Amino acid sequence: xxxxxxxxxxxxxxxxxxxxxxxxxxxxxxxxxxxxxxxxxxxxxxxxxxxxxxxxxxxxxxxxxxxxxxxxxxxxxxxxxxxxxxxxxxxxxxxxxxxxxxxxxxxxxxxxxxxxxxxxxxxxxxxxxxxxxxxxxxxxxxxxxxxxxxxxxxxxxxxxxxxxxxxxxxxxxxxxxxxxxxxxxxxxxxxxxxxxxxxxxxxxxxxxxxxxxxxxxxxxxxxxxxxxxxxxxxxxxxxxxxxxxxxxxxxxxxxxxxxxxxxxxxxxxxxxxxxxxxxxxxxxxxxxxxxxxxxxxxxxxxxxxxxxxxxxxxxxxxxxxxxxxxxxxxxxxxxxxxxxxxxxxxxxxxxxxxxxxxxxxxxxxxxxxxxxxxxxxxxxxxxxxxxxxxxxxxxxxxxxxxxxxxxxxxxxxxxxxxxxxxxxxxxxxxxxxxxxxxxxxxxxxxxx
Numbered sequence: 453x454x455x456x457x458x459x460x461x462x463x464x465x466x467x468x469x470x471x472x473x474x475x476x477x478x479x480x481x482x483x484x485x486x487x488x489x490x491x492x493x494x495x496x497x498x499x500x501x502x503x504x505x506x507x508x509x510x511x512x513x514x515x516x517x518x519x520x521x522x523x524x525x526x527x528x529x530x531x532x533x534x535x536x537x538x539x540x541x542x543x544x545x546x547x548x549x550x551x552x553x554x555x556x557x558x559x560x561x562x563x564x565x566x567x568x569x570x571x572x573x574x575x576x577x578x579x580x581x582x583x584x585x586x587x588x589x590x591x592x593x594x595x596x597x598x599x600x601x602x603x604x605x606x607x608x609x610x611x612x613x614x615x616x617x618x619x620x621x622x623x624x625x626x627x628x629x630x631x632x633x634x635x636x637x638x639x640x641x642x643x644x645x646x647x648x649x650x651x652x653x654x655x656x657x658x659x660x661x662x663x664x665x666x667x668x669x670x671x672x673x674x675x676x677x678x679x680x681x682x683x684x685x686x687x688x689x690x691x692x693x694x695x696x697x698x699x700x701x702x703x704x705x706x707x708x709x710x711x712x713x714x715x716x717x718x719x720x721x722x723x724x725x726x727x728x729x730x731x732x733x734x735x736x737x738x739x740x741x742x743x744x745x746x747x748x749x750x751x752x753x754x755x756x757x758x759x760x761x762x763x764x765x766x767x768x769x770x771x772x773x774x775x776x777x778x779x780x781x782x783x784x785x786x787x788x789x790x791x792x793x794x795x796x797x798x799x800x801x802x803x804x805x806x807x808x809x810x811x812x813x814x815x816x817x818x819x820x821x822x823x824x825x826x827x828x829x830x831x832x833x834x835x836x837x838x839x840x841x842x843x844x845x846x847x848x849x850x851x852x853x854x855x856x857x858x859x860x861x862x863x864x865x866x867x868x869x870x871x872x873x874x875x876x877x878x879x880x881x882x883x884x885x886x887x888x889x890x891x892x893x894x895x896x897x898x899x900x
Contacts, residue, residue: 454609454610454643456578456579456610456611456612456613457579457613457643457646457647459579460544460545460579460581460613460647461646461647461650463544464544464545464647464650464651464654465650467490467491467492467654469492469544469545469651470492470493470494470495470542470543470544470545471487471492471493471494471495471543471544471545471546471547471651472494472495472496472497472539472540472542472543472545472546472547473487473494473495473496473497473546473547473549474497474498474546474547474548474549474550474568474572475497475498475548475549475550475551475564475568475586476496476497476498476500476503476504476507476533476549477498477549477551478514478621478623478726478796479549479585479586479619479621480496480498480547480549480585481496481507481512481513481514481517482514482516482517482621482629482630483547483549483585483619483621483630484496484531485517485521485522485525485531486629486630486631486655486656487547487654487655488525488530488531489521489525489530489655490654490655491530491654492530492654493529493530493531493532494525494530494531494532495532495533495534495539495542495543496531496532496533496534497533497534497535497536497537497539497540498533498535499535500535501535504533504534504535507522507526507533508526508533510522510523510526514623515623515624515793515794515795515822516623516624516629537571537572537574537575538575539575540571540572540575540576541575541576541577543576543577543580544579544580544581545580545581545582545583545647545651546572546576546580546581546582546583547583547585548565548568548572548582548583548584548585548586549585549586549619550564550565550568550586551564551586551726552564552565552586552587552588552730552734553730554730554733554734558733558737559737560588560589560733560734560737562588562592562596564586565584565586565588565592565596565597566596566600569596569597569600569601570600572601573600573601573604576601576612578606578611578612579611579612579613580612580613581612581613581614581615581644581647581648581651582597582601582612582613582614582615583614583615583616583617583637583648583651584597584614584615584616584617585616585617585618585619586619587618587619587672587673587676587726587727587730587731587734588669588734589669589673589734589735589737589738590666590669590670590673590738591666591669591738592616592669593614593615593616593640593665593666593669594640594665594666597614598614598640601614608640608641608644609640609641609642609643609644610643613639613640613641613643613644613647613648614639614640614644614665615637615638615639615640615644615645615647615648615665615668616637616638616639616665616668616669617635617636617637617638617648617652617668618636618668618669618671618672619672620633620634620635620672623725623791623794623796624791624792624793624794630655630656631655631656631657632657633656634656634657634658634659634660635652635656635658635659635660636660636662636668636671636672637649637652637659637660637661637662637668638661638662638663638664638665638666638667638668638669639665640665645661649661670735672731673731673732673734673735674735676727676728676731676732677731677732677735677748677749677752679717679728680723680728680729680731680732680749680752680753680756681732681748681749681752682715682717683717683719683720683723683728683752683756684751684752684753684754684755684756685717685752685755686700686704686717686718686719687719687720687755687756687758687759688755689703689719690719690889690890691762691890693890693891693892694890694891694892696892697892698892699890699891699892700719700890700891701718701876701879701888701890701891704716704717704718718876719759719889719890720759720801720874720875720889721759721760721762721763721801721802721805721853721874721889722756722757722759722760722763722800722801722804722805723756723759723790723799723801724789724790724791724797724798724799724800724801724802725790725791725796725798725799725800726798726799729753729756729799730799732749732752732753733749733753735749736749736750736753759801760801760804760805760808761808762889763801763805763851763872763874763889764805764808764809764812766872766874766887766889767783767809767849767851767872768812769887770849770870770872770887771848771849771870774848774869774870776848776849776870778809778812778813778814779812779813779814780813780814780815781814781815781848781849782814782815782817782846782847782848782849783809783814783815783816783817783847783848783849783850783851784816784817784818784819784837784839784844784847784849784850784851785802785805785806785816785817785818785819785820785851785853786818786819786820786850786851786852786853786854786856786859786864787802787818787819787820787852787853787854787855787856787859788800788802788803788806788818788820788823788826788853788854789802789820789822789823789854789856790802790854791854792854792855792856792857793822793856793857793858794822795822795823797823797826802818802853802854803826803828805851805853806818806828806834807828807829810828817836817837817847818834818836818837819836819837819838819839820836820854820856821856821858822856823836824836841860841863841864841866841867842867843867844864844867844868844869845867845868845869847868847869848869848870849868849869849870849871849872850864850868850869850870850871850872851871851872851874852864852871852872852873852874852875852877852878853874853875854875855875855877859877861877861878861881865878865881865883865885865886868885869885870885870887871883871885871886871887872887872889873886873887873888873889874889875889876888876889876890876891
């Protein structure tokens with residue numbers, strides 16, 4: 453029996469292992485909290501010194517994590533946060549949760565993972581378990597971690613252990629957290645996988661082992677590509693339904709009454725977040741390496757990217773029917789995050805819509821209870837306007853972009869001149885003020 457395997461297995465079982473989390477963003481911080489709450493000592497590492505200081509002062513920058521949770525774990529000694537990579541010397545296990553963006557050519561940017569490996573190697577002790585959680589293409593764990601670390605003479609499965617376990621964090625989800633969301637994991641060797649399973653079982657209800665790290669990597673891309681394709685399909689059906697003067701939202705509910713063979717997806721003004729817009733392109737890029745062209749992925753991306761344009765067109769039509777030109781109109785975006793009740797604007801289609809409206813000569817403001825500001829494509833900071841509902845009368849059009857539970861729809865409807873609803877939030881209201889994406893334009897409306 454491998455001595456390092458036996459020692460680490462015992463440490464994990466007794467919760468004496470010191471676990472590190474590299475990268476404390478939307479994925480890394482919740483993971484660090486979950487492991488620390490399970491009774492391990494956790495050292496969080498992030499290069500953002502402001503973020504590190506903020507956490508060390510007992511504050512959380514993620515809505516799903518209360519300040520008190522951070523404070524209690526730091527006081528108890530279960531959580532330490534640092535920007536110093538030398539802390540890796542203390543670790544028995546390390547989870548890597550660094551960004552994996554796409555560059556402007558839609559090619560995976562692996563620089564964060566590559567830099568992380570270079571920072572890990574000088575400080576890792578023999579017997580360290582490393583688990584990559586960052587979303588990436590199949591083969592990354594083997595190509596960028598295993599091969600690079602083995603250049604220093606170490607052997608995977610003997611001198612160190614390596615796994616891949618795709619993150620499944622869903623910001624704002626009140627039902628599913630890290631603990632009750634099944635966790636897929638694959639290891640380079642059987643010892644690697646067994647240690648990974650042992651660690652994750654201490655804070656996750658269900659662990660789903662797979663045969664290889666490639667399968668684990670592919671599973672994450674499959675999940676989100678499936679979603680991207682189905683969202684694109686229902687977006688296209690929404691556009692078709694408008695042409696046919698059919699309400700897509702009513703149609704979806706009718707189809708959803710079937711208890712088998714159907715899964716509900718809803719249309720919207722575009723896709724956002726780190727996963728759905730990006731993950732399919734990892735798979736598409738990897739496919740092209742094998743001289744395989746994935747038509748479904750590329751077509752879905754094309755349709756989904758059209759939705760801000762379609763929303764722009766919807767706003768223009770609504771204004772025209774109320775004798776207004778989009779040029780010079782005062783437009784208020786209600787919500788700019790990519791989903792409700794979170795503060796995440798990564799890849800939000802609202803930012804794309806904002807630019808399109810500005811280019812059309814509109815005077816655009818935004819109000820989002822979770823977002824203070826964002827940077828436009830010129831790099832300028834756009835501040836939110838803090839308004840009372842009575843102020844809506846000063847805008848030519850209010851666009852319900854993100855259906856935050858904070859919004860009082862009655863007040864929005866009463867005080868607005870015109871509303872374009874991209875989320876079917878006003879489905880129960882019958883008003884000629886309201887234009888709903890995916891609804892037929894001509895219907896019996898009562899002036900409110």
